Amino acid sequence: MKARVPWREKKYRPLSFSAKFGWRITPEGRLALSLGRGRGRIVLPLPEVRSRDGRPVSPGDWGEIRLCWDRNGRSWSLHIAYSAPGDALPAPVEGRPTVTVAIDEGVINPMTLAAPLPDGSMKVLVLNGRQGRSVKRYRNKAVARLTSRMSRCKNGSRKHRRLQAAKKQVEAKTERRLHDFDHQVSAKAEKFTREVHETWTEHHQTVSGPETVVGVRLVAGDVRGIEQNTNKKRRASRSTRQQLSQWSRGRQEDFLQYKTGLKLEHISEAHSSQTCPKCNTRTKVRGRDYVCKNKNCGFWCHRDAVGGVNIHTLAVNDGTFVPDPDLRVEVTYRRSQAGWSPLQRSLHAYHQDVLGRAGTGACREERRSAQNRATPASSTAAGVAVDCAALSDDPTTRKGAGRASAHAA
Numbered sequence: 001m002k003a004r005v006p007w008r009e010k011k012y013r014p015l016s017f018s019a020k021f022g023w024r025i026t027p028e029g030r031l032a033l034s035l036g037r038g039r040g041r042i043v044l045p046l047p048e049v050r051s052r053d054g055r056p057v058s059p060g061d062w063g064e065i066r067l068c069w070d071r072n073g074r075s076w077s078l079h080i081a082y083s084a085p086g087d088a089l090p091a092p093v094e095g096r097p098t099v100t101v102a103i104d105e106g107v108i109n110p111m112t113l114a115a116p117l118p119d120g121s122m123k124v125l126v127l128n129g130r131q132g133r134s135v136k137r138y139r140n141k142a143v144a145r146l147t148s149r150m151s152r153c154k155n156g157s158r159k160h161r162r163l164q165a166a167k168k169q170v171e172a173k174t175e176r177r178l179h180d181f182d183h184q185v186s187a188k189a190e191k192f193t194r195e196v197h198e199t200w201t202e203h204h205q206t207v208s209g210p211e212t213v214v215g216v217r218l219v220a221g222d223v224r225g226i227e228q229n230t231n232k233k234r235r236a237s238r239s240t241r242q243q244l245s246q247w248s249r250g251r252q253e254d255f256l257q258y259k260t261g262l263k264l265e266h267i268s269e270a271h272s273s274q275t276c277p278k279c280n281t282r283t284k285v286r287g288r289d290y291v292c293k294n295k296n297c298g299f300w301c302h303r304d305a306v307g308g309v310n311i312h313t314l315a316v317n318d319g320t321f322v323p324d325p326d327l328r329v330e331v332t333y334r335r336s337q338a339g340w341s342p343l344q345r346s347l348h349a350y351h352q353d354v355l356g357r358a359g360t361g362a363c364r365e366e367r368r369s370a371q372n373r374a375t376p377a378s379s380t381a382a383g384v385a386v387d388c389a390a391l392s393d394d395p396t397t398r399k400g401a402g403r404a405s406a407h408a409a
């Protein structure tokens, strides 16, 4: 008896036409959308599709087409999906020189990528997940607050309904932000992979001819299942369990696979964060830094960077650790999302203060030009340092010089 009819009936729904069956190109070069057997079809002039960088996309690369009604514009539109296979990185194939990019995934740093360079050193990129953690924390606190208020009012009351709507709004908003965050993480990982691929292609082409194609192998540590560790003794704490359950590793992996066009492999990452990549000694890690307990070795590195380097070793050597005494690791830190770090913010305040006191033509920068100083290039630790040096040397540095130094970094 409590069942109610929907508040509003749907008048329109998008019609989808799958490739090869739903739509086809007629011999006259027009687009035909099939409405099923025994019914007429919709025939339209062939639309012109351009990819995001302006290149025309031929109908051979089109996928599903949807015919949608734009309620605000009061018109029909075709939504055409297309694939851009030219963007995919070459897969590792037998007989093709291959570079392995290892990924260590974590809750604090969503992805740490490690790849060798032609000069023998390891290039490591640590992506910081601060922004994602803060969004999750905000959601957990807001949802907890609303849930506790809801528990105090009657089920289905007006107050209850309003609180429920507020909760849904918070969840929807944070979900959008986390979605964007995962895109930011995977975009930076993709950029790293493409840079490594480019370096190796250049190297191999100078060695063995300009037609050489370098394949890329993406390998990640297999962490599936740690959420399900129900062993009482080894069970994670309540807050750690919450962090693990909200870890959007799978979506980040999917985005990365989609963006690079590669298939991600998973290998066992047992002891990859404990083993010293230089001398093969095992050390239990506490905190964010790895310090080898072997006194003769004294290897020191960022914890996740060690994990990335070890996963790379495991992937290349079929699951065994091979220590490398001459290992050189070059670590870069990047925040996943644009924005200033506390250090950059305080440097900026200092810089503005100096400009304000300097007199003689110099004055505080406008907000817009100041924003430009935080270019993505200056988000690495080295970038900040160089930026800082340039600013403190010359107190009259104006926006142009500040920007130039950021790019130089």
Ligand SMILES: [Zn+2]
Binding pocket: 276, 277, 278, 279, 280, 281, 292, 293, 294, 297, 298, 299
């Ligand atoms: Zn060591």
